[in-house]
Amino acid sequence: MPPWAVRLSIVAIPVALFGLLRPGPFMATLKSPAALLRIALLSAAVIALSRLLRRFVANRLAQAAVPAVVAVALLGLVVLPYFQDETAVVGSVSTTVSSWK
8 A cells, every 4th residue: 555545544534434423514614615725724734744754854654654643633633622512511600688787
């Protein structure tokens, strides 16, 4: 399997899972031009990092692992808020009426 296919699958599998588990936010992301622009800029940054590593780092494992870790971390930052519960704890405020005598 070529290295680009491994990198692509590292990102494609979580994206596919997000689309299956949360189709509403996934489709909203695909329909939003601002979200697509952010995704394109982040992808370009990861690709640029990958090319820089290939040029300046001799270790092949680092060349593959660092962009993959960065891509998964960015994906996690974007996707994880959709999987957290937003429950608000409403406390009862006791109202006491005191009479001044």
